[in-house]
Amino acid sequence: MYQPHVFTLTEDGYRGPAPSWSSGAPSLWLVDPERAAEAARLLAPKILDASELARVERLAFPADRACYTAAHVALRLLLGARQGIAPEAVRLTRERCPSCDGPHGRPATGGGTHFSLSHTRGVALLAFAGVPVGVDVERLPEARVATEVAGHLHPAEAAELAALPCEERPAAFARVWTRKEAYLKGEGTGLAGGLHREHVGTGPRPLGPPGWAVTDVAVPAGYAAAVAVGTAGRASVGGADRRK
Structure with missing residues (x-):
């Protein structure tokens, strides 16, 4: 299990x-997000681009906006620090989707840094790597939700939950869901790639x-998270990078 760095803003x-x-x-x-809310609110107009600021305004609930x-x-601050440029100068784009060739594949930026971002109310998780990467964090669902959605998973996973x-079941479902979505995001297809795959x-x-x-990621109680890293053409991820 990976132990993430704590971002202090x-x-x-x-x-x-x-x-x-x-x-x-x-x-x-x-x-x-709660601890970073005030600082982020003050920095956002200087750092975020027009599309990001517009997205904030479209969110209905204050907690989601924060x-x-x-x-x-x-x-943007972490990408800017990695690339040695101002955060507002970071150029965010989208790769082509490997399934349909549409402009909604993996998020990308210059400088050879692969990254992924996931947030749910109360927690945000970011991953950076030198190869394709995907990350996901989710709240643990109710047992009813886990049972209802299980049929959309791989048959072996549905059987494991049953x-x-x-x-x-909620904790087990959250584990498989975040692992699956992290992998699909890293692949660039997202949920359109199919949970049964x-x-x-x-x-x-x-x-x-x-x-x-x-790999699973350590996050606060009540949440689950996972990260997927591309290994094609190299050895599998080792245990030296902040695992516990």
Whole structure:
């Protein structure tokens, strides 16, 4: 399991280390939107671009606006620190989708840095690497939701969930969901790639699809998270990068 760095934001910005990695292992950062809310609100007009600011305004709930703002301010500050440029100068684009060739594949930027961002109300998680990477964080669902959605997963995963006591299903479902979405985001297809594809498992140890290493991430209680890193053409991710 990866232990992420904790991102600390002040009204003057971010003064910590830039994302760094070795052997393709990701650099992971956890953002607490509530703690960062005021600083992020003050920095956002100077750092975020017009499309990001417009997205904030379209969000209906203050908690969602605060989470999006903190996550995207942190993303630009960390990318800027990595690339040695001002955060507002970071150019964010989208790769072509590998499924339909549309302009909605993996998010990308210059400088050879691959990154992924995920946020849910109360937590944001960012991943950076030298190879394709995907990350996902989610709240643990109700047992009812886990049971209803299980049928959309890989048949082996659905069977694993069905075999568990009802009270264990939310945590197991959250594990498989975040692993699956992290992999699909890293691949560039997102949920359109289909939850039934690939068996990543619901148990304590994830299974990596061919060409990918999937690892759970330590996040606050009530949440689950995972990161997927491309391994094609190199050795699998080792254990030297902030694992516990």
